[in-house]
Amino acid sequence: MLRLTDLHLFVRSSALGSFTAAAHEAHLLPGQVAAAVKRLERDLDVRLFARTTRSLRLTAEGERYLPTAQQALEMLRQGHEQLHASANALRGVLQVSAPSDIGRNLLLPWLSAFRREHPALALRFFLSDQMADFSRDPVDVAIRYGLNQDANYIALPLAPWNRRVLVAAPGYLARHGRPRSPEELAHHDCLLYLQHNRVFDKWQLGNRTVQVHGPLISDDADVVRRWALEGEGIVYKSWLDVSANIAAGELEVLLPDYPGEATPVTLVCPHRKQLSPAVSQLHLWLRERFATLQPAQMF
Template sequence: MIRIDDLGLFLRSAALGSFTAAAVEADLLPGQVAAAIKRLERELQVRLFTRTTRSLRLSAEGERYLPTAQAVLESLRQGEENLRGENAPLRGTLQIAAPSDLGRNVLLPWLTEFRHLHPELTLRLFLSDQVSNLFRDPVDVAIRYGLNVDANYIALPLAPKNRRVLIASPNYLARHGTPVVPADLLDHACLLYLQNGRIHDRWQLGTHTVQVAGPLFSDDADVVRRWALAGEGIAYKCWLDVSADVKAGHLVRLLPDYPGDVYPLSFACPHRGQVSRAVTQLHQWLSQRFNAMNPLVAD
């Protein structure tokens, strides 16, 4: 008979790509996780993983079985929630992926407060500007920028009117002058952003597309914002990331007559079956806070 705990360890090992990582997460020994996978393989009479000394990945049979295991555990979780009722405390673990800058400087205090309201809930926050794979990475929710072009996941809006904007520090502008038209950016140090191996150096401003250059680039959006605050150049950033700095006078919004492209923020889940009470309440909680920022959203 298949053990529910073994299914859970199978999913975590697949997501993390490591028996050791799954063991650390579950407070077990690596050998216990390996034994659980062997039991599951014996019950199913297949090899679920391809193992080498350096890597662990799903076999073809493991790839096919993964959705079934996810569905079984999700059905059990949903059944438990139904028994508890709508007013029961939120329990379990909620794993959230978010962009680095937004996660550190906007979401972090909100998520901490949400956790205080639900003390029996465990939150795990993963910050990265690499786009997470909702079906393979160890996350329940991905808060991500960009348009929903992937029909394979559920995307709920958080800030649909968010735009990218040009910003620089007063110190930088005092030393180098303020651009008046998009073409002026060619004479400025522009702070570049690297994502998924591509440098974002073509900035859309109204009907103008400018190929910019600069001596600094990073794959961490928070680093780019910090460089802008330090007066190192001009950045093209999401308004949600920099609105507080603009309000405080630490950064200045440039070329407001040439709006940047719309870059909505969404709350993404792999499938509707994973929209638990905790996920639903977190979406409502964050939506309220982003709606309160509406006056700050760039027009």
């Protein structure tokens, strides 16, 4: 008889491409994962993986069986949730991915409050400015900037009104002056960060796109915001990332007549089958809180 743990370890080994990675995720030894997969192969009487000392890949039989295994585990998860769910009690584990800046400064306290409302629910929160890969990463839903580019995913709006704004600290402006047009940014220190593994150095302001440069670059967008607070230069960030700093007078909006590009925030999940009660309630919870940050007039 098939063991559910063996099925789960097969799916995770396929996603991660490694018995060692799957073992680390499950707090097991690599040999235990290899033994589980061998046991599953014996039960099915097929070979699921082609193994070498350097690689692990699915066989043709493994490729055909993987969707069945994934569907079986998902159905069992949904059945477990339905057995234990009630109108006010969410259970199980919800794994959420988000960008670093908005994750630390907005979502962290909101998710903590959501968890207090649902004490039977376990939350796993992953922060990275690299886009989560649902096929490989242990993530149920992702909070993302921008429009959903994958028609296979479900995107639920959280802050469709959000856009980027150009800001700098009063100290920087006192030393270097204010740019009067997008083209004058070429003469300023612009603070840069990586977006989709590339330096985000082409900024759209109104109907113009300008190439900018600066001495400071980070792979963490929150670091760049902190540099701006220290007066190190001008930054082009989501309104949601800097609105609290603007309200506190720590950052000032520049070139308001040249609005930044639209940057909607969405909650993304792989497919409708994963719109569990926990995901649906989290979406409503976050949407209400994002709405409180919408300015009366967007720059």
